[in-house]
Amino acid sequence: MHFIGDHSTIKLTIEKGEENMKKKRLNWKAILITVISIGIVISSGVYAIVQKQEINQEKTDGTFERVQAQIDGLYYDQGKVFLKENLQSSEIEDCEKSIEGLNKYASARKEMKKQLKQVKDRFDIQKVVNDCFEKDEGKNPLNGITLQKYVLVTKALKTSDVEKITKDFEKDLKTDDGFYQTMNKLLDEAKRQLKIYAELEDKIQALKKNTSLNYDDVNDKVEDLKAEVEKEENPFFKSRLLERLSEAPEEIVNAITARKEEEARKKHASEQELERIRKRGEEERRRADEERRRLQEEQKRLAAEARRQNEINEAEQRRAEQERKEREERERQEKEQQEKQRQEESIKQEESKKLEESQKQEESKRLKASQEQASSQAASSQASSSQSSKANSQGGNSQSGSTSGPQSTNNITNTVTGGTGTATVTPSTTGNVGPKTNGK
Incomplete structure (x- = not known):
């Protein structure tokens, strides 16, 4: 256990x-x-x-300020609507590197990334839209705030290309931003030109397929098409339409000649008949070639006119922009002057207020000192009067104690007041009551 x-x-x-x-x-x-x-x-x-x-x-x-200034420098205007002239993708990349170099926890870094994305979006759509058009003399349709008055679509551009751009940037293109509205304007112009050019092409092809058309009809039909082309206000695009139209007479003549040869062969025409048809075709082609050269001369004239108009328009835009900048500078200087005057007036008012307050304080001090002096003098006078009354009272009692019988003492106290002080005079008269004694 x-x-x-x-x-x-x-x-x-x-x-x-x-x-x-x-x-x-x-x-x-x-x-x-x-x-x-x-x-x-x-x-x-x-x-x-x-x-x-x-x-x-x-x-x-100043790092933030420098990076922000770098972003702002990518724009043409202070309103940050249009991009700077001749902006390159490398400039955006450099700016992106500067932002990445900032502290990743800085709130400004996120905001700057957002700002740069807006720049990149504008740069991307501006590039693809500009690429829809010919760069006459190396000039883009939109560069900075300069918009060419007359633009011309590239020959390779298709309607599907424009539709894709519109879809890719649909959200931005629906805004009322001046930049994107300009992009819309250019895309609409591209679609318009493609549509009109396609209609002209369809009409030319229809003439080539028209089996009832003869050589004598060609000039009239081409002139009808030319009359429609003349309605076009854009000289660059009109030049393009005339370029296409200048090729039409020869194409139509060739189509008529080929049709006639085919019909002759079906009828088992002789070689002489076929040769006659070919010669007629050659004659008509020479006429068509003359018409082509005439239209091409007109085309060159229109292209030159378009360039001249664009130069005038560009000069007007730059002049207007210069005037706008000068106006803004004047307004800025006026605002600065007004602000300076306002500040000066505010300073004057503040100084006046301080002076007034100082004067009030000084006046208050003087009044207080005067009151204190008066109170002190009053207290001194009261003390002096009290002492005098006490002395008189003591003197009267003494005289009264030494006089008996019919004798009496008359004390006359006169108080003389002058200035701020009080003087007390007490004459004393002592006499006997009754008849005077001899020898006194």
Whole structure:
């Protein structure tokens, strides 16, 4: 029994020891977790402080301002509507690198990325829209704020290309932003030109397929088409239409000649008849060639006129832009002058107010000093009067004590007041009541 009891005690002791060890291990784990947590918090705090210091450094040394100025420089105008003239993709990339160099926790960095994306979106659509048109003398339809008055679509452009651009930038093109409205205007012009050109092409092809058409009809039909082309106001595009129309007479003549040869062969015409048909065809082609050269001369004249008009328009735009800048500069200077005058007036009013307040304080001080002086003088006068009255009272009592019988003492007290002080004069007359004695 004793052995069993000892064994139980040992077992219980071991179990308690194991339990204590577990508690100690748990305590160490808790301590370790706490230490790690504190370390993380401290590290995060230190890191945040370092980041904040870096951000503040970028603010104080003008880094943000330089990057912002770099972004603003990608635009032509202060309103950030149109891109700068001859903007290159490399300039946008350089600006992007500058933004990436900023502290990634800076709130301005996110805003600058947003601003740069707006620039890139404008750059992308401007490039694809400009590429829809011929670059006459190396000039893009839109460059900076200069929009060419007359533009001409490329020969390779298709309606599907324009539709794709419209779809890709649909959201931006629906805004009332002046830049995107200009893009819309150019895309509409591209669609208009493609439509008119396609209609002319269809009419030419219809003439070529017209089996009832003869050589004598060609000039009249071409003149009808030319009359429609003359309605076009864009000299560049009119030149393109005339270029196509200049090729039409020969094509129509060739189609008529080929048809006549085919009809002659079907009728088993002789070789002489076929040769006669070919010669007539050659004669008509020469006439068609003369018409082609005439139309080409007209085409060149129109192209030159379009360039001249574009130059005039560009000069007018630049003059208007210069006038706008000068006007804005005058307005800016006027505002600065007004603001300066307002500040000067405000300073004057503030100084006047301070002077008035100072005068009031001085007046208040003088009044207070005067009141204090008057109070002091009044107190002094009252004290002097009190002392005099006390002295008179004591003197009267003394005289009264030394006089008996019919004798009396008359005390006459005269108070003389002058200036701010009071003087008390007390004459004393002592006499006997009754008849005077002899010898006195």
